[in-house]
Amino acid sequence: MNTDIPIVYPLAETPPQAAASAALLAPPGLLTCTRALEGMQKEAVVIDEATQQAWRVLCDEGPWLNGTDLAPFPLGYFVGGLASCVLADVTAAAADRGVPSDDLALRVDIHFTMEGSILRGTMAAGVDSIEVKPAGASGEAVASLLSESLRNGSPVASTLAAHLPSRFLVHVNGEIVDWPGSPAGALSEAGDPAALFEGLSPADNADTSEPLVHKAAEATESEGAVGLKGEQKRSVHIAADVRVRPDGLHEISALCVQPTGSRFVLLASGNRDDMRAPTGAAYLSAGIAFCFMTQLGRYAQIRKLPLSGYRIVQRTAFCADAPSPVETAVFLDSEDTHESNLKMVQMGEQTCYVHTTLREPQEIEVGERTGAAGA
Template sequence: MRLGENIIAESGVAPFFRVSNPEAVGLTPPENRLGEAARTWVRSLSGFQKEALVVSARSGLMWRLVSDEGAYLSGHDAAPCPLAFLTTGMIAGYMNEITALAAARGVEMRGLKLTQNNYYTMQGSMRKRTMVGGALPVELEVEVDCDLEDTALTQLLMEAVAASPLNGLMRGVLPSLFTLTRNGGRIATGAAQELSGEVIPDPSGAAPLPEDTDLTLIERLGMSPRKEVAKGTAAAASSLSDEQDRTLNPAAICTLREDGIKEIEQHLYSPHGSVFRFLSDEAPVAGGMGRAPDAVSYISAGIGFCFMTQFGRMASMEKLDLPAYSIVQDTHFSLGGASGGTGQAGTADPVETHVHLQTTESDDVARDMLDVSEQTCFLHAFCRTDLKTRLKVTRP
């Protein structure tokens, strides 16, 4: 049985687009502290369907994205799952840095193809409050034909991986910061670390309008191939069981089109789900043309979508009253070491999230919802875990 209505498919609104009226929407970019910053607003639509608006402080571009879940969470599979967006943004960021560093050093990369596997864990019991989401090291395979010797090629690729802005969230431990608002009034957080300063409210301006484009930014291509994943899952509603000990495996394959757009085929091996094709392009200020969402926009949307899913999952499993919920999230990254010309490894600040809940539940239950959602969110686990990317280099 599917949860909620299929609003994404039935609303008549294009699911993915560059927003033509960003100033009118009322979602202003955050202060740009490190070189690139994004503000992401995510709201629940129905069931596990969510809508996000992401605006860049560097470029001013705003993107509208939506996310859904497959049968494993009783979703409609009308859009990619949250983890797909981070995996897509991550591999797009790696492609940016590899091509920029190679160009800077005069190295021709022929037939460049990236294949990435992300792994996450979910262990424990929701009822006992022992359920915890985790993140495991990332696997990146680079297939390329070039004139560098193996050692020099591997060194270049390792430097490019470290130069990625997302490197700042992966390396080191960055616990996220939160504010919590229940029915319009701010309340103290519980175990979740509180963010000082004013609450950022939901945007209250005009509805976002799409810019004209001939591109299909994201589309479903069918089901992912079957792959054996240790502790993998495929059963319907398996992600809603109280006791869990499972491994999740989203993956992506990234190539460069002749027009410079990155084409990313995203697979979901565990829980078994769909293949979606994403397009990615950096903004003009970053050397692209802004024809599709950039790496940081996909990353930021992914973190917000995943965190929001945990609220919906908990409310469904615990039968809590949560008719409306949303977040405003700020992410801060350095420019890419190669693509941004800094020559440094990528850095990031902790993710800052303002949580807005509409609920008849008590303040204590609202705090519990935040604590459990942070504890079970794979991508907040990604931020608070020191992770490395395991690199494999192959030649055709």
Template sequence: MDPTLTDTIDMYGDPLAFRVKQGGAAPNSGHATIKVEARQMASHQKEAVVTEGEGGGAWRLTSDEGRHLKGTDLAPFPLGFFNAGMQSDLYGRIRTIAAARNVALDDVTVRLVNHYWLTGSFIQGTGEGHAESPDIEVQVASRAPSAAIEALVNAAMDSSPAIAFARTPLAGNTFALYINGRRRTVEGVANSPAPDAGDPYRIYAHAPRPLDPNARRDLIVKTGQVEQGEPQLAGPTVTNKLIRNIFGEGRPQGREGQFCTDTWLGVPGASHFKLVSDEGGKGAAPTGLSLLSAGIAFCYMTQLSRYIENMKMNIRAVRLVQFNPYVFSDKARVEPVDTHLFLNGDAPDETHLQLLTIAARTCYLHAAAKTPVEPNLRIVHNGNALARAA
């Protein structure tokens, strides 16, 4: 963690999430790229501006870590964003396909458990993240035949870019590194072919503030529910493997396409957070893919800050710009993530290069991007289980 950083996510008393730019409807067809511009703040706090495609609106989102990582626990942890985003995007595909097939849905509940584990040491620079198949349960209340519901959910899985992220090995993720304002060639990962990205520090003269002074305050909320037990500090070295299970349960909020997820980390003392997204095209909240994309950036930044702290690197003021391309169709696809990392400090260039590489290797969501896994799907129709993937 960078002791020189004093800005906090709550320094203005603003909501934890709010709109910063009005734009067109969030992308839902063809090819679109979600852009994440993020910065490290005090402790493990992070802030991002997420732009939903070319000409799309933009949202300010915030993240933190719990007490097990010595965070302040004010905002959702990075993997919670990913969990909520995956649920929301799947729900959006279910909703869209149901309307196209004239299938009436009385209620939908999505339950998701993501599984990750870590090996190695943050002190020695040997940490490595791993991802396993997520468990997804979709509960549907509907008078439609069970066969129609099963076909509907499976079609939604295929058309969800979030599910495609789990299924697709993204071995071609690319990186760019800027050290004290100058771009350097990276090593150990693929170099980004893209032109220089704008440094968020220079793009934003001031911290983002709500476009609407009366912006709703319920898009991200700490619910007050806490897992039983006392938090245990995560050590810098894992002797065997450290398992992290991320839980989430989401349901529609109203009839206009908004979706509300309760997500939490499966460790003692972990707080629950509620995240609201919009899959109805109204722009009332970020889309699920925006939450998911932000989660990838936030997770990478947590690993960067943990290595800086544990390896005592003279590096500060971490920022990044991340481009997440998605292809929308009945067979959705994702394309490699392009990450531009901005670092400042007096450490040698080799240390900055090392940090980029080892943090990418440790990041759970970069591991998930590289590791194709088939979700374990369970469909429940009117209380009766229909299918579960082998």
């Protein structure tokens, strides 16, 4: 990963391959095209179907997966994006009530699990709890707005509360392989995004006065590559603090609490019309794609499979009235059998923390007010 290139930046133009990959569905969603780089690094192009704004996003892993820790980890994007989405809902509720939004802040804590054996095919991810707490000086006012927002019309809360098994299409060496589950119909015409990543460049008018994403603090200790063990029984705790800055952008501080990881700061916009930064939904969608990609790579590495390349095209749409499942077209370069490759995709979904979170209904718990959110 070239450390001179920003971790996140707006593209000069929307790649036509990506724009043509999405079916014309309502509501407008997000298209995330992702490829694997060296080690545990991944690269994505996230496109808002409503505005056609495209963002290039880089991802890495911490020491728990022998990553180089140069960019946020997948769950950092997911939990940070979730926090920003909820804050946007609270901000909208505050505007409706005439409550000032200059000190709105929240904290999100999600506890995941990973247990079982990769070799026996029993390893699976789980989610124990999702908790959101008001923060900052306006915590008491935020608590009321938060509960109201989560009950009434929060797109991300409605998505989490629904039963939404993911849908897939699988391509191996350019050939479609029959997927045993529900197909990703919205991506039936999606092409391999490999060429999409060639020649990406930042928009000429991109604001470079401060990075959209940066590492704020290094991990203080390391438990080693615990995520690469073939047998697992462990917990993962991810936290994100988010606040509204004076300029209206959301400042997110995302941290892997267990195992210990570095802290990253992400800037997000509160709505898709503000194109100074990706929306929380864009970061959340990138996190879904990155987490699934990590699980594919981890499975292939542990099983020593002949996987030479892998990419995905993913569509997400967050709507309170009609929550949509995540749809993913998977593109594999592999010398293995179709049966083995299908098993890899199944295990990737089964061990993906985020796909697990979305598969079964999840309730967002509202916790007691915490201290001021910091970033």
